[in-house]
Amino acid sequence: MHIRQLTKSNVNELRSLWAEGLQRMPSAFLLTKDELLAAPLDRLADGIASGVYLGAFRAEQLVGFVIARRGGVQRLQHTGDIGPLYVAPSAQKQGVGKALMQRALDQLAQAGLLQVELTVDADNAPAVTLYQSLGFITFGRRPRSVLVDGEPRNDLLMIRALDGADLCLDPGAD
Numbered sequence: 001m002h003i004r005q006l007t008k009s010n011v012n013e014l015r016s017l018w019a020e021g022l023q024r025m026p027s028a029f030l031l032t033k034d035e036l037l038a039a040p041l042d043r044l045a046d047g048i049a050s051g052v053y054l055g056a057f058r059a060e061q062l063v064g065f066v067i068a069r070r071g072g073v074q075r076l077q078h079t080g081d082i083g084p085l086y087v088a089p090s091a092q093k094q095g096v097g098k099a100l101m102q103r104a105l106d107q108l109a110q111a112g113l114l115q116v117e118l119t120v121d122a123d124n125a126p127a128v129t130l131y132q133s134l135g136f137i138t139f140g141r142r143p144r145s146v147l148v149d150g151e152p153r154n155d156l157l158m159i160r161a162l163d164g165a166d167l168c169l170d171p172g173a174d
């Protein structure tokens with residue numbers, strides 16, 4: 001198993017794995033499967049070329065990925081957001097998700113970002129546990145954050161400093 005930055009040549013396998021994840025667990029992603037499949041491949045390829053798109057490969061087969069982006073405008077350049085993260089069932093519970101996340105955090109820290117945020121479905125215990133194990137702290141809960149097939153879902157908002165700073169969060173929020 002190894003992890004590396006994806007390139008434009010991986011665009012088809014990335015979209016296939018992403019679509020598989022959407023099929024298996026729609027509430028773990030923002031896009032719908034139809035939206036993902038309708039998006040031009042060129043746009044996804046451009047995203048790969050401009051962001052942190054990490055893939056986990058087993059025998060050269062893509063089995064997991066994570067995407068991270070730096071804030072776009074000047075005043076958000078110190079912060080980034082992470083997601084989606086997905087590991088195929090056959091590769092789950094073997095440390096792949098944690099390794100993908102750790103590599104993304106390392107790269108963002110090396111690029112000079114001070115903090116990173118993500119949102120996660122409040123009922124997604126495996127993901128919440130994973131993020132907590134990497135030092136993410138819950139700083140809010142967004143009720144009815146998304147409608148998944150018409151059903152309201154709540155999100156947790158999580159943050160992690162990349163420079164060791166104490167973000168002075170209310171300890172009662174977690």
Ligand SMILES: CC(C)(COP(=O)(O)OP(=O)(O)OC[C@H]1O[C@@H](n2cnc3c(N)ncnc32)[C@H](O)[C@@H]1OP(=O)(O)O)[C@@H](O)C(=O)NCCC(=O)NCCS
Binds near residue numbers: 099
């Ligand atoms: C969440 C997900 C990425 C975890 O990937 P993974 O490769 O199985 O995770 P790892 O093996 O690296 O596990 C790392 C830690 O996460 C937590 N974790 C992972 N799976 C878990 C589970 N089923 N139940 C509870 N905790 C779990 C544990 O703390 C684990 O550490 P441990 O093995 O020392 O106990 C994977 O389950 C997945 O792709 N789920 C569907 C998509 C999704 O939920 N993405 C996140 C959306 S925000």
